[in-house]
Amino acid sequence: MYSAVRSILFRLSAERAHEWTLAALRRVPATAGWFGPRVQASGRLSQTVLGLPFPHPIGLAAGLDKNGVAIPAWYRMGFSFVEIGTVTPRPQPGNPKPRLFRLIQDEALINRMGFNNEGATAVARRLARVREAGTGGILGINIGKNKDTPNALAHEDYRAALEQVAPFADYLTINVSSPNTPGLRDLQSEAFILELLRAIEPIRSRHRLPVWVKLAPDLQNGEIERIVDALATSPFREHLGLICTNTTVQRPPLSGPYRDEAGGLSGRPLAARSTEVVRIAARAARRRLPIIGSGGVFTAEDAYEKIRSGASLVQIYTALIYRGPAVVGELVRGLDALLARDGFANIADAVGMDVRE
Template sequence: MSLYSLARPLLFLLDPEKAHHVAFGSLDTLEKLGLPGCLMQQRIAEDAREVMGIRFPNPVGLAAGLDKDGEHIDALSRMGFGFIEVGTVTPKPQAGNAQPRLFRLPEANAIINRMGFNNGGVDAFVRNVQRSRFYQQGGVLGLNIGKNAGTPIEKAADDYLHCLERVYPYASYVTVNISSPNTKNLRQLQGGDELDALLAALMERRDRLADQHGKRIPLALKIAPDLDSEQIARIADLLVQHRVDGVIATNTTLARDAVKGLRHADEAGGLSGAPVKAGSDRVIAALHARLGNALPIIGVGGIFGGQDAADKIAAGARLVQVYTGLIYRGPELVADCARALRTRV
């Protein structure tokens, strides 16, 4: 029995946001004491993949959102991830939405959150990244950027460009998050004209930064599961047109059909976990049908075991990320997924 399986019932007695801080405090302590075996029961064999021009030691990553400020990168790196994505970070610090803003739905293996990009701002974020041994030792680190809640949607590009400038030197890749449901009007940026303009500005700035820093950092776009076929096709075409390096599918959903009648089901925010799997797989398959091999897809949403991860690859993803499943299952999920994907490309 893993340490996490023993700790989880106690953590689940706490308010979800308090449990989050307690769990991370414990992980950081174990890391500082040099006890990685408490975090990971077995070593994950290397299963390298080259995606977006990056060599990933294995195809199982951590999705953004769990470590918004990049404060716990080294502890998380002990869990066997092939890559870690931290953020979403915004130019200025912001408190996010009012508490309570995080809710468990254990009967559905799900979570609803309306955190609202709570973070300490991009300058503090960069300092945390620089301090991490994982970064210093060349670990694959995705840095996820967003906009401040107080920035008008028509000025959103300014926030993304500011964050891109600041995180660029320290990222293995940068993810542009336009799909959180918890920042007013943010998903509007997934629309055709808005997305066209945003991608044009980002890619032009990325090219300038590549010249300035002497390295080309890949950019990926993170999209929602609540898109119809026409919207998916339009996004896919714009990704190719603007030579974006990758797409992450998907973020949380606003749909509630799968959790109707459960406690907290009517809370506002994005639903993650097992109920998102079907929608995520649908978007991945639609993207892959439209994109072919033009650019890689990173699959996230509803992964609770190796078969779920394999389903993402079968739908067209090249890599996968976990988040809610990690909260319910702990680090053993990473090993389970890695085993299931060892024979898949």
């Protein structure tokens, strides 16, 4: 069924198709369950990470539903956790259109959206209604700074956004790694991240939220190691994790007319580097910080590679665009079969198997 829907969506511009899909899922969340069998995870896939119980490791990455308009639909697709955002304290339109491009032959996307969102106050009002109705799973909220906020004042933006959305989150992600907000990646230093964690700690502790720090794949390996070690030895380590990775500004060989567009590249071409970053981070963390692997996951084998490289959980985005909602169940069932094949009683036993000394 999804192949027929996709053929219609892919006749539209990428952003127009995105808007149409979100509108449909918001109005009729049940449509999300029409494209595949219900996802039923075996006990082998369940684990507790940073105090939260995940029935299986497959979640939705931030960026697809920035304003949290279709949350019930994502859970109907079978995701065990959903991350919305990036949410900034004040609304902003993002970068000029066109700003989202399909690279169909590469099963990839390039985006330069620029944190377009309704702002923390509007998103918080919507989340209050969602929470009242019941979410159906774990909800993460990804926050960032407004484009016109100087980096010297960035921590104030993160704190302001968190103050609004914290009551409705199960976990928080701080985004310092998007390539589409000028200067944002300059904040990826041990010093700034630790300063930011200190700034938000009163709000975080009040709501007892785990915090994930999302890293870029374009950092040098040594930079990744230094950031991870600083976080793993910080006072915040008990409630802290890493997301590896955001999109990349690097351009491996690509096909199609949009291959030279500016922005962050996601999908299959990112898979190898994002898994490499998971592996580097896992070795540096030495089991002191959990990791979410994100980037280029299309199959159960892709997800399993990230898990064996050190990721406890896995997020997808681009695969959903190309493969449709049924991909969630395919990943869950495939992972269960791979774990059973290799004799693992629980997924936690497989995490980091390929990087353990």
